[in-house]
Amino acid sequence: MRNMGKLQEDARWLETSLEELIKDAPDADAKRERDLLKTVLERFHSLKPHMDATIDRSGILSKGYEYRDGVGKKTSWLDEAQRLAMEHPNIDSLDDARAYLHEHEVTRGTVCNGS
Numbered sequence: 001m002r003n004m005g006k007l008q009e010d011a012r013w014l015e016t017s018l019e020e021l022i023k024d025a026p027d028a029d030a031k032r033e034r035d036l037l038k039t040v041l042e043r044f045h046s047l048k049p050h051m052d053a054t055i056d057r058s059g060i061l062s063k064g065y066e067y068r069d070g071v072g073k074k075t076s077w078l079d080e081a082q083r084l085a086m087e088h089p090n091i092d093s094l095d096d097a098r099a100y101l102h103e104h105e106v107t108r109g110t111v112c113n114g115s
Helices: 004-022 027-087 094-113
Strands: none
16 A cells, blocks of 8 residues: 555554553553554554555556546447448549549538638
């Protein structure tokens, strides 16, 4: 886990701070507070393997979702390209190309001029 070093520093800080706070406290209270902190830290350390596994899984899932989204976008693009290709007639000769180009320019000119 990337932040484990920071979390361990925080745990040491908690222990140090607790010792400062309880140095004048009665022994029974000091022992109880130490035990409470020890319990919390043990619970945290027992979670670490589960956190690591969760981080690994979430990374894998994120990559899977990114891949799925990328494939979906490419599939949509290919479907659109295929649809557009099917809309346009086959051009087999130079005359067909000129006629199609002229038709396209007229249509485009009409759309661009707002007519």
